[in-house]
Amino acid sequence: MTLLREAIGDSLRRARLAQHRTLREVSTSARVSLGYLSEVERGRKEASSELLAAICEALDLPLSRVLWDVSTLMASADGSAPREPALTGPSAREEAEAAPAEPAEGPAAASASAASGTSGRIGIAEDTRIVIPAPRAEMLVLVKGM
Known part of the structure; x- marks a missing residue:
């Protein structure tokens, strides 16, 4: 059984070695002791x-990438492929079928309805995955509350 801390360590070491960097360089940049x-x-x-x-950050590597790498490593160690987490309760499809169809609002919904030929529903195959990339730090905007 692979431990989470071992998988994280493996991922970090592979990333560091791929960049041809030493422990000393990364530890100095990350402000953590070399040991x-x-x-x-x-x-x-x-x-x-x-x-x-x-x-x-010291490795200029998104944390999400490390976590994905660790997830893949852990899943392969378990003998399973990485997949979406299991849902608890009724599936999204069951909920959609049980709930009455409500028309969506706004211009985006109107164009989606027009494009799909339905009233508020977009025809997407059940096995379709929608991937939303994680935002980059330079894309984030901090808003100060009033």
């Missing part, structure tokens, strides 16, 4: 979310 980073990479220490984010 602790080594322990994290070897799966001996659990990295906090803050530490993991700092290491990923």
Whole structure:
């Protein structure tokens, strides 16, 4: 059985080695001790979310990429392919069939209805996956509340 900390360490080490960087370079950039980073990479220490984010930033690697890599590694170790989490309760399709069709509002819904020829429903195959990429840090905008 693969432990989560080992999978995270493997992913971080592969990323560092792919960049031809030393532990010292990454530890200095991430502001973590060289020994602790080594322990994290070897799966001996659990990295906090803050530490993991700092290491990923030092590697110029999105945290989401590391987590996806770890998810894939864990799934293959379990003998299963990575997939979407199981739903609890009725499936989305069952809920849609049970609920009365409500017309969508707004111009986007009107154009979707016109394009699909339906009233508020878009014809998408059940096995279709919609992928929304994670935002990049430079794309994020901080808004100060009043």
